[in-house]
Amino acid sequence: xxxxxxxxxGRVFTIELDSGSDLKKVSIPNGPQRLLLEGTIGSLxxxxxxxxxxxxxxxxxxxxxxxxxxxxxxxxxxxxxRGERK
Numbered sequence: 001x002x003x004x005x006x007x008x009x010g011r012v013f014t015i016e017l018d019s020g021s022d023l024k025k026v027s028i029p030n031g032p033q034r035l036l037l038e039g040t041i042g043s044l045x046x047x048x049x050x051x052x053x054x055x056x057x058x059x060x061x062x063x064x065x066x067x068x069x070x071x072x073x074x075x076x077x078x079x080x081x082r083g084e085r086k
Contacts, residue, residue: 011068013065015039015041015063015064016062016065017039017062022040023037023039024039024040025039026038039062040062041057041058041059041061041062042059042060042062043059044059046058049069049070052069052070053069054066054068055068
């Protein structure tokens with residue numbers, strides 16, 4: 001779980017899968033190429049914020065956690081920057 005004070009820049013995420021069979025594809029290239037991790041957490045059981053700092057999506061097959069707070073989602077400049085990336 002990400003700590004409030006951290007040295008890693010950017011957002012942090014973790015994916016916990018109950019079974020390796022839920023993992024569809026992992027590509028870990030050697031060098032600067034793009035990394036791909038593809039799988040499923042199954043049907044969504046619930047979505048909640050943990051300590052208002054981590055968005056947790058729990059599915060029937062696993063859990064996805066992202067270092068993202070309610071304030072991040074409500075921040076208009078974050079929404080604007082997301083639109084520019086598309």
